[in-house]
Amino acid sequence: MQIRSMAVGRAIARLDLTRRYDKAASDDAIYLYQLGAAQRHGVYPPFDADARELNDWLQSVRAGRELCRAAWDAFMMDAADDSAQQGKRR
Numbered sequence: 001m002q003i004r005s006m007a008v009g010r011a012i013a014r015l016d017l018t019r020r021y022d023k024a025a026s027d028d029a030i031y032l033y034q035l036g037a038a039q040r041h042g043v044y045p046p047f048d049a050d051a052r053e054l055n056d057w058l059q060s061v062r063a064g065r066e067l068c069r070a071a072w073d074a075f076m077m078d079a080a081d082d083s084a085q086q087g088k089r090r
Contacts, residue, residue: 001057001060003053003057004053005049005050005053007050007075008053008057010074010078011054011074011075011077011078012057012071012074014077015067015070015071015074016070021064021066021067021070022064022067023062023063024062024063024064024065027059030068031059033063033064033065033068034055034058034059034063034068034072036065036068037065037068037069037072037073038072040069040072041072043072043076050075051075054071054072054075058071
């Protein structure tokens with residue numbers, strides 16, 4: 001899968017991809033793990049384009065619960081960093 005979003009690319013780069021994360025047993029499980037990971041950060045569907053791309057990547061790698069949480073944590077950390085940088089510019 002080609003990553004187009006800079007935010008998603010940075011989030012993936014923050015992950016320890018040498019670690020062996022568990023794979024999800026089904027597409028439904030991946031979806032539930034994605035929802036749970038997003039909801040931990042107060043994010044709910046409908047997702048914006050960047051969040052959809054992150055979820056598409058998670059689907060493509062058959063991410064289990066831990067990887068979904070780690071990816072969403074990194075994604076939201078990136079969003080918080082961007083927000084802080086914009087606040088400094090004002």
